[in-house]
Amino acid sequence: MKTMTSRERILAATKGQETDMVPVSPRLFAYLLDKYGEHSLESNLKFQTEYDFDITLNAVSGLANPIFNVYVDTSYSKDIKLEMQEWEENGIKIVKRVFHTPAGKIQDIAKVPPSGCGYGIAPDPTKIEWLIKDRSDLEKIAYILPDPKKHCDISNLKKLNDTMGEKGLIQTVIHSPIDYFAGDARGMENLMIDYYEDKEFFDDIIKLFYDHIMCQTKVCLENGFTNIFGCWYYTSLSSGWSPKIFREEFIPLMKEHVNLVHKYDGTYDLYDDGKCMSVLEDYVNTGADVLETITPPPVGDVDLAEAKRIVGNKMTLKGYTDLIYVLQMGTPEQVRDTVMEAIRIAGPGGRFILGTSDSIRDGTPEENVRVYFETARKYGKYPL
Structure with missing residues (x-):
């Protein structure tokens, strides 16, 4: 078989097609931010000259998110005015x-921790007062959500795709209605309480943000950006949801989102970096092309051999290497033994992309990073 480009390799593995070797495509945001002072396509390409791997870059659609992002330019709407205080x-x-x-004022308060304060190089803000307090x-x-039809700035996605070429794959990030939306506007604990005490309120919150992300997704798809990274880790069992709520409330939304992407002949990479073994078949039933990060114990619960048996050739597994207890x-x-084990277990038959948790x-x-990449390329060539 001819040697594939990184883009060809990732897409083939995503679709369950034959590849020349197991794709190696770890998540690199924090590492490159530390190494180069930035995480960008340019820093990924620079890193690729040091190590042989397949770049997957998750890029946003250019639509402002005033819910999660503390600092946001609200010039997209003349109907809102933002006042900020800092101390x-x-x-x-x-x-x-x-x-x-026009409907009245709404406010939140967030803690914005500095880099290196105990949660890594780029810690997320923490809300201490939520935007959504009642119906x-x-x-x-x-009013504060930008209209995707008017304000998705896809020019950066076009530039990224042109620059990347065959050296990797650009995926468009679409957050679930919980991730960076309902979970940060209402609060996860409040949402869980709402589910039991005011189900109609819970449903209305989810629908508001779900309609928003579906519109955003459609705009991206219609403009040719069809490789979607669906971020659903706020709905993970590890976030505190029960399997019952997960199956009844979130799986149907995932299915509908995946179906929309597939109508445009797109690919769907579904992200849950928590425990997932008990709902793995449910993930398969969403129709998603890829599930990541299939995190092993002690952080996750994935038994890779059993996961491979369950998904068969219906879904590609991506990730696995523990970023803390193995790599760091x-x-x-x-590191070498973990990579070899992952390839030995999940590599046969394809539909596996070696990544990270x-x-x-x-x-x-x-040295651990070097061993990770070198071992993957040495032992990942087909036939295994």
Whole structure:
């Protein structure tokens, strides 16, 4: 078989087609941010000159997210005005935001921790007051969400695709209605309580954001960006949802989202970096092409051999290598053995992409990173 390009290799593995070798495509955000001071396509391409691997770059659609992103340019709407106050408490920046809308004002407060404060090089903000406090806030939220039909700036996606060429794959990130939306507007604990105490309110919150992400997805698909990275880790069992709620509330939404992508002959990479063995068959039934990060114990619960048996040739498994206990804290021998084991178990028959349980972390030993890539290429050539 001829040697494939990285783009060809990733797409073939995603679709269940034959590949020349197991694709090697770890998540690299934190590691490259630490190594080069930025995470971009350029830093990925630079890193690819050091190590032979297949780049997968997850890129946003250019649509502002005023829910998750503390600092946001609201010029997309003349109907809203944003006021902000900042102060510091114990070395942590506190930001209060007040959105003025035609339906009234809505506000939240977030902690914005500095880099390296115990949660890595780029910690997420933490909300201490939520935008959605009661039903009256839903109308206000609708005003602050930008219209995807008018405000998706896909010019950057075009540029990224042109620059990437055959060296890897650009995937368009679409967050679930919970991830970076309902989970950060209402709060995960509040949503779980709403499910039991006010199911109609819960449903209306989810629908508001689901309609938004479906519209965003359709805009991207209609503009030719059909390789979708569906981010659903807020709905993971590891986030606290029961299997019953997961199956009844979230799987149907995933199916509909995947079906939309497939109508445009697109591919769907479904992201859950938590425990998933008990719902693995449910993930298969969504029709998604890829499931990542198939995290092993102790952080996750994936038995790779059993997972491979369950999905068969119906879905591609991606990820597996533990970013903390193997790559960051393990020895080069542990890294080598883990990579060899993953390829031995999941490589036969294809539909496996070697990755990581999330981004390789800042502070990971360079020797471990080198062994990871070299072992993958040495032992990942077909036939295995």
